[in-house]
Amino acid sequence: MTPLTVGICREKAPGEKRVALVPGLVGAARTLGLGVLLESGAGASAGMPDRLYRETGAGVTTREELLARCDVLAGVRPPVLPAGCRFRRGQVLIALLDPLSIPFQVRRWADEGLTTIGLDLAPTARVAADPMDAAASPDRIGNVEGVRPESTSTAGPGVTVIGAGRLAAHSPRAASTVYARNVTAVLERIVRDGRLRIDPADPVLAVMVVTHGGLVLHRAVWQLILDQTALAGLP
Template sequence: MTATTVGVLRETVPGERRVALVPDLVRAVGRLGATVLVESGAGARAGHHDAGYRAAGAVVTGRGELLGRADVLLGIHPPNADPTRELRPGQVLAALVRPERIPYLVRIWADRGVTVIGLDLAPDLPAAYPLDAGASQARVAGYRAVLIAAARLERCLPPWGTPDGLFDPVRVLVVGAGHAGLQAVDTARRLGAPVDAVEPRLRERTAVAALGAGLLDLPGLRTVGDGRELARSLDRHRPAWVAGLAAAAVRYPLVVSALAPPGRTPPVLLHTATVARMRPGSVLVDLTAGPEGGTVEGVLPDTTTEVGDGVTVIGAGELAAQAAGTASRAFAHNALALLDRLAHTGAPAQDPVLGPMLVTDRGAVRHGPTVGLLTRATAAAGFP
């Protein structure tokens, strides 16, 4: 990475505490031939202060200078910057982009000639795993989900002994064993709770079994091979999913819902009537909750509500930001792997790992689902 300047942005999203690069990895970026600029205060909320970055060899500077000098911009979220005035053609931006939520901004980036790389869009390839910030942050969120739920319960998760006898443990149901769900399974097991998981994908089912959790098969639903088959199953058999989960969820005091195909609006699988039938004092965490909703009917991100007779529903939002130290370190390793691959790849669009992660490149929108959104919006507006 010859004569490249990497800029680390301070996050401006409310409640965000993570930072895209930690001081411990500044020298590793330097060994790739890059100079590191860090926006003043970028790491403070994750416990990494400006002095630590300076000691590691980074230059701490203001936002305007960073945006103007950096060839590669690193952020947890895309920056709150005017693309037409503060970004320049040829600049690279890498973050958790979630492009389907911001299609018009993506179009502006493309028109400006900015290359945008989604660290949440890594393909399902072994070589892509070190770059997959979506996975690393999901694992932190899965861990936090169990801790938050356990704190809201009026019972301890593991079996609990007293001189008079033994209390039963809290049984946990995890719906979906992707990165977040599998970490939730592992965390609940480590806390001593018996765990069952609903997961149709073959590889994920194997991972659940390896952690010692049970597999709960819903009536009428078959095992599938991958995320695409999961999406088709959710589309075609939604009533069966809803009915099966309605019968299962009410038997568990703690439910973590994390089943959503990537890049799609989460399907509503747990309706309010089902949640209201759960035992009083039960807790349900929806890790899929976002601006478009989640797998729990009516859920909103970063909110906690009560349904029925004291059932707590938690819309997760950005749970990884609540463990900013671990999450930042994990993200920084993903960012370093990206920079290393960029340093050794002449044409990112032709690279089997970087190609699928490109949101915009060479003046065009490269992310297929976002292209579809823009095309439909253009057609609806009546433009040719």
């Protein structure tokens, strides 16, 4: 069986300095049976050069090769595809998707057979109650509703909740570590025995999986697509 590979995309959005996986968590991905490939320079803005990733056993490559080789792609934002490149049917994308703002892009992802998982859709109502909550374990930092930006509070034993505000801009290394822990938590849910096991009925994944199996599973996005399609008189 060919090992699965997770690819870490370099961010292109203006002002975005985070990276989706930090060197200290490459080992966690490899423990799941995943190879790790980094787009060259992906961690540079967060103070983590390619060398640190190579030292943990990750490979470093181009965006084109990343898209061609990786089974799972992780980014802070969805990656911009180079000219002539496409997602592969069956690939998984983990990122902050904001799917309600891009309903027809979501439909294209579904048509292409891409599974998309939105970290911005992760449950936050039960802080410290679930492993996918942003502040669910010691040292995790979550941007939780009701917490003032730049402030700090506690939400239970060993749980610190920080209103992120401009954390990503001012402390990209710390913000990347926080984000990478949530990426790793998703990987732990979707990889079993070295294989992808995506269960849309999983109580956490159910609200995070936007597209899977050629379908748009996020109900609000699908309804928006239907409404806008009807309004435009399109099939």
